Amino acid sequence: MIDYIVVGFGLAGLAFVEELKKNDKLFVVYENYSQKSSRVAGGLYNPVILKRFTAAWLASEQLELALPFYKNIQDKLGEALVSELPVLRRFNNIEEQNLWFEACDKPVLETFLSSDLIRNENEALDIPFQYGSVKGTGKIDIKKMLSLYVLDLKKKELLINESLEYDELVTETDFIEYKGLRAKNIVFAEGFGVRSNPFFNYLPLQGNKGEYIIIKCKGLQLKEAVKSSIFIIPLGDDLYKVGATYNNQDKTPNITESAREQLQMKLERFLKIDYEVVDQVAGIRPTIRDRRPLIGTHPEYKSMHIINGLGSRGILIGPYVANKLYNFIENNGSLEKEIDIKRFENLR
Ligand SMILES: Cc1cc2nc3c(=O)[nH]c(=O)nc-3n(C[C@H](O)[C@H](O)[C@H](O)COP(=O)(O)OP(=O)(O)OC[C@H]3O[C@@H](n4cnc5c(N)ncnc54)[C@H](O)[C@@H]3O)c2cc1C
Known part of the structure; x- marks a missing residue:
């Protein structure tokens, strides 16, 4: 008997x-x-919500x-x-500058916002009201991290490239059995895929589709991530990730022309030079209406657990909630009400 089956290897599974x-x-x-x-995420870790300065x-x-x-x-x-990467917030007007100064004096934010x-000294960009700069930000190459990690797990025969078929799961009192393999626990880390999971699909995971375009822009020469209504994130070799979109209607996995047009329109409001779109990616963020993760144990099956709902901030939230879930299962640790799936028990 093994200790765990983990279903899904995104940021939560990792x-x-x-x-x-x-x-x-x-x-x-x-x-x-x-x-x-x-695998398509921007890869930024950033402790501040730059829309509202909170x-x-x-x-x-x-x-x-997380670091x-x-x-x-x-x-x-x-x-x-992992690389440190400054994030610069482009101000749209004087009012935003004033809000930024107010935020700089608030508890928690004072450690992250520079007053x-x-x-702007980059002639390729139109930045009439200057930038505010955030401290403690950086970038993780998530795609590379996951694929290197997968290679290592495969070498050790710890990763199976297959769908977990829910109807093959047999639940016993103290363990579960799957195609002849017994495990004390199963942890579902399926992201938006949990919507097909009959054990946990009562949870109100909404999902929010995000798309990025990848552009090549020789003259831009940007060393920082710039945030206006969208991010420009430098990738090296004159490539930049531009986005992302937020769409809670379309739950299909494919890229769309409308997202590309929307992103280009927003980009061209402040990028003044020519560029070329070389790629586009899409993914569905596992979002919850109360903006808190979904962590805990199935109300009926005590060997089944979930780690989900990382929303749009999986890099920072993942390690924190994984540690909470592990201690909850193994060490009788407590789960805060705001992340515990118990808060949705009435939806079963
Ligand atoms: C466009 C975009 C930009 C983003 N940018 C950032 C950012 O800059 N910084 C940040 O912190 N966060 C960002 N996020 C959010 C972040 O990506 C998510 O919070 C995170 O990816 C959630 O991780 P997850 O492991 O829960 O889900 P997923 O990454 O979806 O992983 C779930 C995995 O489970 C697998 N799976 C599902 N069902 C099964 C099954 N039955 N059998 C086997 N495998 C299964 C899936 O294939 C998948 O690999 C972004 C998201 C998007 C879409």
């Missing part, structure tokens, strides 16, 4: 697997590549945990994955 490795648990992962949220949920605690977490993975995988305005 964070939980790290807990299992740290605690010498025996596990196997199932991954079918049906969801792409983690601190993200538990920003300081999560950042403190060493990803740096440790980087060291183990032996490739550059020195930054003048």
